[in-house]
Amino acid sequence: MPGAAYVLDTLGFDELMRASRAVVTGEGKLDEQTLAGKAVGEVATRCRQAGVWCHAVVGRNALDQFAVRLLDFASVSEAGTVEELRRVGYSLSRERGVT
Helix, strand or coil, X not given: CCHHHHHHHHXXXXXXXXXXXXXXXXXXXXXXXXXXXXXXXHHHHHHHHHCCEEEEEEEEECCCXXXXXXXXCCEEEECCCHHHHHHHHHHHHHHCCCC
């Protein structure tokens, strides 16, 4: 079993995801490796299959628009500093109606 799938299954991710309005996932660099089995890609795939919005917050997005569409993220935000993370978090919470 691939590592990302094993970790998500062990955490009970699917049940938690289905009970959520949206999922926020992230990594340092969104790139071709993301498509090849990294945790962020597995999270995005499971969210897409369940019809749950998935937002990615990354240090750097190195994927083209086609690859981002394959993962079906609701949004991809770059945030490399604490202040940028706060800004993105606030923006996502307002967009999804979370206070």
